[in-house]
Amino acid sequence: MNKLPHVLTLYFAHLLLLAAGLITSTESAAEKQWWPTKVNVFNPACTDGDINCWTDPRNDASKLELLDYTPLMPNDVRKKHHICVSFPHLKDSYWKGVAYGVISEGRRLKQKITLVEAGGYTNLEWQLNQVEDCIANGAEALVIGPISSHGNARQIDMIRAQGIPVVVIITGINTMVDASSLQSFYNMGHASCEWIVDQHADNKNIIRVVWFPGPPGAGWSTAADQGCRSAVKNTNVKIVDTKWGDTGKGIQLKLVEEVLQTMTSGKETELDYIVGTATTIEGAVGAIRFRELEEKIKLVAFYYTPGMQIFLKRGAVAMAPSDQMITQAQIAIDQALRMLENKPMATGGRPEYNNTGRLVEHVQPPVVIVTPETVHDFDTSTTLAPKNWTPKFSVD
Structure with missing residues (x-):
């Protein structure tokens, strides 16, 4: 029997995030234009599960191509889809920022988002059960920050075998996925x-x-x-x-x-x-x-x-x-939706590591170094959830 699933539809996510102090801005996601945004494009794409891709000289940070990423507009989307999003936890403000990006972008594109969180990095079994329940409840795509690069791999293989696209965000995975919005x-x-x-x-x-x-x-x-x-x-x-x-x-x-x-x-x-x-x-x-x-x-x-x-x-x-995690989250939702809508990748994709024959999109916003001397010039909208964020959620 599955453990308590901790499944949060957008409505219940609102209640949890409010209690956790996550909701921090009156500005709606639809009112803030985050695009186009600069991204580094991995070439080859590190999406086949081989960790050696990350240290391949071709993917040295100084060599990565820098392009504009422009997401879909609501009018580009034919229908409302159900996207499952799974996080290791919501215990710290880093993952709360990622949640803001996911929820705000799902809301902007008028999609159904189900967010689940496992409560901590020691709760791999919970995350596996949550994702299983989420897919069983009709999710058409999975966006996941895996707890374990190895422990989540078999389940992701099984989900992709069902024809359900998987996008990896924030944390890596040692198996093949369909797209990555993932800073190294x-x-x-x-x-x-x-x-x-x-x-x-x-x-x-x-x-x-x-x-x-x-x-x-x-x-x-x-x-x-x-x-x-x-x-x-x-x-x-x-x-x-x-x-x-x-x-x-x-x-x-x-x-x-x-x-x-x-x-x-x-x-x-x-x-x-x-x-x-x-x-x-x-x-x-x-x-x-x-x-x-x-x-x-x-x-x-x-x-x-x-x-x-x-x-x-x-x-x-x-x-x-x-690592501009809000932007990473927004891009991940866009990547999932493009696959569900059979639309081309925003950056065109690049050949996958190990010459698999696939063309896959793996992008990351550039790293921004912040010090006491530069902090006042840093644009926090890519990284920190705004104050008093109070989105209104609908559940379909």
């Missing part, structure tokens, strides 16, 4: 750690970093770990400890406290940087302030949240990159 977290981890290397290019001293990549086994955290380690290889920046863990606030704060207790004594510390998930850094701000170590330990995240925005403005965080 290898690039995100690399960008954050490379930024630290660049800050100390003229410094011969060892720069000591403790690294918090996120939940073990998740495709995105594993990729970020690889990217960070690649960036610091053969430099004076050394990762002296790595702490894996779910992105729940309590879990990350506990990990930070363990590190600080081990590597600090009074106002002296063996650390130069704490680098990790946005949840890690949000917890670390208070922890190092309490110990009066703000001038000695710098904080760097490898993705962006409202907390990063606040702390960057205060100068409490040194850097956080944005």
Whole structure:
């Protein structure tokens, strides 16, 4: 028997997100034009499940083609479709931003969206059950941020075998899919750690970093770990400890406290940087302030949240990159709808990795580096759900 499905139709998603403080703007999605938007196009497309595609020299961030992405307009769409969207959780503001993108774009295009969330990265079985129920209830396409790059793969294979298109968003998967709106977290981890290397290019001293990549086994955290380690290889920046863990606030704060207790004594510390998930850094701000170590330990995240925005403005965080996750979510809905409507890919698609013979679209918005010096110029509409978001949902 399936576990409690946690299925959220748009109406019930509204109630949940309201309770969680997610709903943060009076501006309707239809009133805000986010297009055209710049995207990098992977060539080859990393959609066949082979993780080596991400580190293929042809897909180096500096070599990716930059194009305009223009989505469908409501008048381009023949009918209302049912799209299932599955997230690992809605516990942090990152995934809440992704939810804003999904829901606002579904609303703009007058589609039926069913959103499910599994409650955390340890709840793979819940996510599998939720997706199974969602497809059984008539979903015509699946947009998914998988909990596990391996654990979700077999189910995705089975769904695609039914002729149901699958779009992967935010987190990766080690099997074939039909489209990806997916920033490389290898690039995100690399960008954050490379930024630290660049800050100390003229410094011969060892720069000591403790690294918090996120939940073990998740495709995105594993990729970020690889990217960070690649960036610091053969430099004076050394990762002296790595702490894996779910992105729940309590879990990350506990990990930070363990590190600080081990590597600090009074106002002296063996650390130069704490680098990790946005949840890690949000917890670390208070922890190092309490110990009066703000001038000695710098904080760097490898993705962006409202907390990063606040702390960057205060100068409490040194850097956080944005992968423009709202834009990723909006594109994913457009990609799914194009397949359901038999319409061409917005960027034309590119040959898939390993010469599979397929032409597939894999796009990502460019990474934006944000520091205290640049935060006031950063366009948050691509990344953070606006304040007082109060969409009206209909369920068909």
